[in-house]
Amino acid sequence: MIDRVGRLTSVTEDHVSKASAEFKLSITRALADQLLEKLANLDPVPLTSDNLEALQPRPGIYELFLNGGDGSKERVYVGKASKELPSRLDKHRRKLSGRAHINLTDVHFQCLYVDEDLEAAAPEKMLINRYRAAGVVPWNTNGFGNNDPGRKRDHSLVKAKHFDALYPANLDLILDGATLPPGEYTIKRYLKAVKTALPFNLRYEERTASAKDYTQHKVEVPEEPLTARELIALAIDALPEGWQATALPGYVILYYESDDYESARYLWRKQDGRAHELAGKNLRDEDGEVEEEESNDE
Incomplete structure (x- = not known):
């Protein structure tokens, strides 16, 4: 009887396990998917003062692109602006204007305005993790965003x-x-x-x-x-x-x-x-x- 009950219990548990599973809601993955979808519909524009002046002074995330030799645009950097996108992007524009081996006309950007409530979720880090897994955004790991080392x-x-x-x-x-x-x-x-x-x-x-x-x-x-x-x-x-x-x-x-x-x-x-x-x-x-x-x- 004990063996029979034991066998029945084992069979029942195995049968039920196929009909049940654990669900964990991944807010970050869903958010990253939505960000990527929204960014995919944008067209990067040159990183110029005129284009930056046309932006709204709002917080957000942005991407920098570098023109390739074949006419393609390589995504090289993802960042965020906690206060104003134009001023943050202008710092990059000015920095790149004073560098050798790069032409500022080859640098483009696109951006998304982000609500303050969303900033706590660090949306730029979600994007960086996705892109790094795909082997892109090299400037996020080569010191481009670093300050004076002292x-x-x-x-x-x-x-x-x-x-x-x-x-x-x-x-x-x-x-x-x-x-x-x-x-x-x-x-x-x-x-x-x-x-x-x-x-x-x-x-x-x-x-x-x-x-x-x-x-x-x-x-x-x-x-x-x-x-x-x-x-x-x-x-x-x-x-x-x-x-x-x-x-x-x-x-x-x-x-x-x-x-x-x-x-x-x-x-x-x-x-x-x-x-x-x-x-x-x-x-x-x-x-x-x-x-x-x-x-x-x-």
Whole structure:
């Protein structure tokens, strides 16, 4: 009897198991599917000031595309704007305008306005996970969205896969009088003006005793347009010997020092009364992976 009951119980459980299952509602998967469907119906447009001005100043998510050689558009980056899409996208536009090996006319974007209630679900991360699984959005993992790494990281060997290594700061970019008016400047005012004018970061010494040189020396900005590298040399030429400007892959630094940075592309030092541009070591970490930081979307 026990065996018979046991056999009946086993048969019954097996039979019922085929008629039952567990259901778990995946809100994130459903949301990602809807986002992808909505984005698929959009047509990317060039990343220009005019197109950005036509956007509404609302939060949302966006995608960047890069034109391929065959006329196709490669999806390279997904991001979000917690406050206003136009200002966030304009930061990307300005950054890309100052990079070598890339033409801003080849960069396009598309975006979705997103309600504040939806932001907590991190919709951009859902999209990034989907796209990364498909082997796309390379700029989401190569440091494109990273901020200034800070003084402690200046000596780090830059990864060969890093965005800054692939698309370094364009030192031959020309700045005209509209962005940097001609005239006499103290070094302090000059560096501040150049930092504002450049589409890549210029970080310089400010809080040490050496920084007093900024107020004691002056520089004359000529009428004719100058390149970024000429503007850097102009500062070194006006400062006393001992100052050094260093062009790292993605930004430029200026400190009172004499240091050979591993990843430096160029150095500027004053010797024999004038500024000299020197070749840096320009080394890269060929094997290391890029450390991606949480992007500041403000």
